Amino acid sequence: MFMRKKRIVIALGGNALGSTLSEQRKAAGHTARVIVDLVDEGCEVIVTHGNGPQVGMISNAMAALSRERSEQPNTPLSVCVAMSQAYIGYDLQNALREELRLRGYDTPVTTMMTQVRVNEDDPAFLSPSKPIGHFMTKKQAEEAEKQYGYVMKEDAGRGYRRVVASPRPAEIIEMDAIRSLVDSGHLVIACGGGGIPVTRCEARLSGASAVIDKDFASCLLAEQLDADFLIILTAVEKVAINFGKQNETWLDRMTVKDAEHYIREGQFAPGSMLPKVQAAAEFASSRPGRNALITLLEKARDGICGTTGTLICQ
Ligand SMILES: Nc1ncnc2c1ncn2[C@@H]1O[C@H](COP(=O)(O)OP(=O)(O)O)[C@@H](O)[C@H]1O
Numbered sequence: 001m002f003m004r005k006k007r008i009v010i011a012l013g014g015n016a017l018g019s020t021l022s023e024q025r026k027a028a029g030h031t032a033r034v035i036v037d038l039v040d041e042g043c044e045v046i047v048t049h050g051n052g053p054q055v056g057m058i059s060n061a062m063a064a065l066s067r068e069r070s071e072q073p074n075t076p077l078s079v080c081v082a083m084s085q086a087y088i089g090y091d092l093q094n095a096l097r098e099e100l101r102l103r104g105y106d107t108p109v110t111t112m113m114t115q116v117r118v119n120e121d122d123p124a125f126l127s128p129s130k131p132i133g134h135f136m137t138k139k140q141a142e143e144a145e146k147q148y149g150y151v152m153k154e155d156a157g158r159g160y161r162r163v164v165a166s167p168r169p170a171e172i173i174e175m176d177a178i179r180s181l182v183d184s185g186h187l188v189i190a191c192g193g194g195g196i197p198v199t200r201c202e203a204r205l206s207g208a209s210a211v212i213d214k215d216f217a218s219c220l221l222a223e224q225l226d227a228d229f230l231i232i233l234t235a236v237e238k239v240a241i242n243f244g245k246q247n248e249t250w251l252d253r254m255t256v257k258d259a260e261h262y263i264r265e266g267q268f269a270p271g272s273m274l275p276k277v278q279a280a281a282e283f284a285s286s287r288p289g290r291n292a293l294i295t296l297l298e299k300a301r302d303g304i305c306g307t308t309g310t311l312i313c314q
Pocket residue numbers: 012013014015016050052156233234235236238239240241242243267268269271272273274
């Protein structure tokens with residue numbers, strides 16, 4: 001009998017990819033080893049990634065260029081997201097290709113420039129919530145607010161960051177192309193940085209000023225590819241309740257109902273752990289047998305074997 005391989009969508013956190021080119025190269029190599037371990041386990045893997053630090057860096061660099069050359073208009077955030085997909089996809093694609101070849105696979109690796117449609121009237125456009133760029137002190141954040149008009153917020157106890165609108169993904173424009181590539185055996189990197197945000201008016205797609213959360217875009221991609229597992233890799237091994245407090249408790253398992261309860265209690269920081277738990281719960285509730293896992297990159301293999309991470313299931 002034909003047994004389909006376990007199909008896994010792996011979402012890599014933007015913060016884990018480092019903030020310089022050399023850090024990113026190193027992280028991509030390390031990430032590739034972890035992903036090819038899962039291929040060795042017989043899994044079919046689709047990769048998505050965040051871009052928070054990187055898209056902030058690109059946006060700052062482009063803004064500095066337009067200040068320096070007054071004829072250069074400011075670069076829209078949608079274009080900065082597109083640049084971040086290429087910047088990160090290039091390193092991941094090559095690192096994966098190399099690791100696969102070293103282990104005797106000739107699997108083609110393809111990065112798909114992915115546009116994701118958002119709704120123009122999404123209320124998220126009115127209240128920026130997605131942290132991007134580097135972490136700042138309170139004083140630096142106040143300076144950035146004054147000098148550049150950025151909206152700044154404290155990010156999960158780690159310092160201040162610029163925040164931008166983060167509407168929910170409604171449709172993956174290149175979905176048919178991604179599905180064809182996956183079905184024909186490519187290891188696909190898609191929905192980078194949550195996808196290039198676009199709105200649609202008849203045949204025309206226009207870039208939107210936003211950064212989509214890659215956890216929500218990954219959930220949509222995993223549902224549409226009929227994946228069995230959504231793995232969200234980040235900087236913590238497990239999800240905690242009472243995070244950072246004396247009674248902090250790390251969770252091995254959360255049902256969708258538990259997740260909803262903890263979300264209502266405000267246990268997860270918006271812009272960091274909250275979207276991960278929301279996306280994981282949404283995926284786990286979309287069809288019986290679908291599970292999601294949140295863990296550290298290094299623990300991905302142990303996680304799918306059930307020995308660590310926080311499993312989110314029905
Ligand atoms: N309840 C929680 N449990 C675990 N981590 C949490 C919690 N709330 C906030 N965090 C923080 O969220 C971080 C993960 O979010 P973030 O770094 O924004 O994600 P990404 O990996 O997608 O870049 C963790 O490293 C941790 O500092």
